[in-house]
Amino acid sequence: MKRIICNWKKILCGLLVVVLAIALLLGWGRTKTIPTEAEVQSSTTEEEGVFVPILMYHSILKDTSKSGKYTVTPTTIENDLLYLKEHGYTTIVMADLIHYVYDDVPLPKKPVMITLDDGYYNNYTYLFPLLQEHQMKAVISIVGSYSQKFSEIDEPNPAYAYLTWNDILEMSQSGLVEFQNHSYDMHHQGNGRKGTKRKWGESDEEYRKNFENDLQKTQDLLRQYTGSYPTTFTYPYGASSKGSIDLIKEMGFLASLSCYEHENIITKDPECLYFLNRYNRPSGISTEEFMKKAGIAEG
Numbered sequence: 001m002k003r004i005i006c007n008w009k010k011i012l013c014g015l016l017v018v019v020l021a022i023a024l025l026l027g028w029g030r031t032k033t034i035p036t037e038a039e040v041q042s043s044t045t046e047e048e049g050v051f052v053p054i055l056m057y058h059s060i061l062k063d064t065s066k067s068g069k070y071t072v073t074p075t076t077i078e079n080d081l082l083y084l085k086e087h088g089y090t091t092i093v094m095a096d097l098i099h100y101v102y103d104d105v106p107l108p109k110k111p112v113m114i115t116l117d118d119g120y121y122n123n124y125t126y127l128f129p130l131l132q133e134h135q136m137k138a139v140i141s142i143v144g145s146y147s148q149k150f151s152e153i154d155e156p157n158p159a160y161a162y163l164t165w166n167d168i169l170e171m172s173q174s175g176l177v178e179f180q181n182h183s184y185d186m187h188h189q190g191n192g193r194k195g196t197k198r199k200w201g202e203s204d205e206e207y208r209k210n211f212e213n214d215l216q217k218t219q220d221l222l223r224q225y226t227g228s229y230p231t232t233f234t235y236p237y238g239a240s241s242k243g244s245i246d247l248i249k250e251m252g253f254l255a256s257l258s259c260y261e262h263e264n265i266i267t268k269d270p271e272c273l274y275f276l277n278r279y280n281r282p283s284g285i286s287t288e289e290f291m292k293k294a295g296i297a298e299g
Helices: 002-026 037-048 074-086 094-103 122-134 144-153 165-173 204-226 244-250 287-293
Strands: 054-057 111-118 138-142 177-181 232-234 255-257
Touching: 074 122, 074 287, 094 111, 094 177, 094 255, 122 138, 122 165, 138 144, 138 232, 144 165, 144 204, 165 177, 165 204, 177 204, 204 244
Parallel strands: 054 111, 111 138, 138 177, 177 232, 232 255
Antiparallel strands: none
């Protein structure tokens, strides 16, 4: 009987040792430290990514009869800019996203991106002064053939003209506007092609040649007239074909912009920079409604 009791004591002692060892490994008995808000934000940023809403505009005209899905008034876009500024958002450009992903350069606490497609001259007439006044930034994606044409005919009419190379240079040198590539002559839906999508029956080699030759023209023109070289390709109509992402990567583009209306979570993975989503800004809804749609909080 004494031997049985002795054995049970040994077993209990062994179990106690095991329990104590586990407790030490798990840190039982330590004072639990509650992480600070900054630590939580840092952890979330590193592990889950940074939420970056991207807004998409096109033409800006005073004539309200022209307002629609892709045209807003100067008052509308100014109200949008003021809303963002008043609610603590900081406008960024594509270079900021690229530096964050590749070089660990921090983004502002509440980043947002203003983008404009096509390169309308009215962007210079109405948007540029607002950016200067409020010290905010924007990304404009130009169609190279449009800028080439209006640089030659020199008709600075906000109703129909497009930015000239001189306009682009002035805006670029301000540090407030970044210019990107929206194709040279693929912003149309004729000849069996929608934007940069592959034509029916077009071979891989034919598509590669047509795609690369077109985009390269705008790359070369922007470098020639402004000294800058676009890092981002903005798909006309948001239309793309299988394999196009590989082609733009081979050409040196580090990012691309789509027209899909979804949120963007920017991580340290370079792949997150391709097919970035954007929320189109139509007329007919308030700034508050549009910002809510884009996931932009009031707080």
